[in-house]
Amino acid sequence: MRYILPILVVLLMVSCKEESEEITFTEVDYNGLEKVLNKQDNKTYVVNFWATWCAPCVKELPYFERINKQYKDKNVEVVLVSLDFPKHFDTKLKNFINEKQLQSELYALNDMDSNYWIPKVNKDWSGAIPATLIYNSNKREFFEQAFEYEELERTLNKFLK
DSSP, rough: THHHHHHHHHHHHHHOOOOOOOOOOEEEOHHHHHHHHOOOOOOOEEEEEOTTHHOOOOOOHHHHHHHHHHGGGEEEEEEEEEOOGGGGGIIHHHHHHHHTTOOSSEEEEOOOOOHOOOOOOOOTTTTOEEEEEOOSSOOOEEOOOOOOOOHHHHHHHHOOO
């Protein structure tokens, strides 16, 4: 009998523990990603190419997350495309995404033939990251650079006018 109370307390604590929702990503090859890069609707898309091993990429991720949150009601969709190595998707990438609680739409590109898909994303892209594609039905621009938040917001607003 003296063990019933401690057991009930432990059961109550475990059952009340809030489960953190695991954030997932969609693994795609270039053909799957190409659909995301060429949507024709009334939204403006901000597509950021990044990797967990890229310090400038990691530094600017909160800016994209902030844009995603603040501009959702203005028909803006942020898409984060990880260029991490496929062998790290289930470990390093998944852990990073969940640790940072990324809320934007997430893709992991598993197409290692970068000589094929880099020029299809943008003919002038050297392949360096971070890189960002912003487009809508009226305008399309590619940026091979890291952004500070204010510059990203100013750039995006040019697409919303």
